[in-house]
Amino acid sequence: MTDERSYPTGIGTSTSETIELLGLDLASEVLGTVSFGELAYWLATKRRPTAGQLRVFEAALVSLADHGYTPTAIAARMTYYSAPESIQGAIAAGLLGGGSRFLGVTEDTGVFLHEIVAGLGDTAEWDDERWDAVARDAVSAAKASGRKVPGLGHPVHKNGDPRTPVMFRIAREAEVFGPHLSLFEAIGRVHAEVLGRTLPLNGAGVAGASLADAGLPIGLLRGFALLARTAGLIGHLAEEQQDPVGPSIYMEVDRNARYVPPASAPSQA
The missing domain is CATH 1.10.230.10 (Cytochrome P450-Terp, domain 2)
Incomplete structure (x- = not known):
């Protein structure tokens, strides 16, 4: 009996020849057609x-x-x-x-x-x-x-x-x-x-x-x-x-740092 595992996603997938994104072919249907803002919205909501x-x-x-x-x-x-x-x-x-x-x-x-x-x-x-x-x-x-x-x-x-x-x-x-x-x-x-x-x-x-x-x-x-x-x-x-x-910024803070020795720890009886 095989142990089948499944990791579902509706975002995208790829093969040796294609890349699919949100159900579309990235190369032929998304590139040059969908703006980055539209894609970001679409990725987050799964709708255009x-x-x-x-x-x-x-x-x-x-x-x-x-x-x-x-x-x-x-x-x-x-x-x-x-x-x-x-x-x-x-x-x-x-x-x-x-x-x-x-x-x-x-x-x-x-x-x-x-x-x-x-x-x-x-x-x-x-x-x-x-x-x-x-x-x-x-x-x-x-x-x-x-x-x-x-x-x-x-x-x-x-x-x-x-x-x-x-x-x-x-x-x-x-x-x-x-x-x-x-x-x-x-x-x-x-x-x-x-x-x-x-x-x-x-x-x-x-x-x-x-x-x-x-x-x-x-x-x-x-x-x-x-x-x-x-x-x-x-x-x-x-x-x-x-x-x-x-x-x-580093030199400003470093050169103007003021060292304050920690208070002495209380003596223990």
Whole structure:
């Protein structure tokens, strides 16, 4: 009796003559026909995006590609300085920093919104007043439990993230403005009533809401943020190869480090 093993996948396969991807012949039906953004969406969902979904998806990726000398970019540059033979290590180092303060906010916001939206039923005919009531309850509940509302506030863009209104506009134009964006927009309108201060809706948050309304899996939202930031990190590393700042950062910290001897261990009787 043979011991048959099966490892099913709907992504792709290959033979000595062909490569098949998502049920199509890669060479004759995908190359030169399907854009990278469309392929990324298709791989994640196993369905082709509509034109509107693709526009919002690619806009979100562009919005997350880079934000200057963030810790992720610095980590990538410093790793490259330490191991210039390892581009993959430098990129990985930058991606590993995608967490609750940088990049991970995209997923955190999407999850936060989705947990609320999933219980609302059909919201297609809701007006701003109904969304404001739900948003008010959501912010109040977060405050009562000591949680921050993800996607609210930004360390640099104190007076408004320039990406946010553009993403709202693109989603409306693409007819992909659904319940996640509606709730996020409402949070922007009402949160000050609950929190007593006005905070901007940040770009990572609106990206998460946009990706959710575009039909991307909620559990993969951080993956898309990392996909976008990979392009930005490659740009930083290309710049690092031509005009490196890693050595200066290293010397700045190393030469200004202040050694503080550890406290003496208590004597034992």
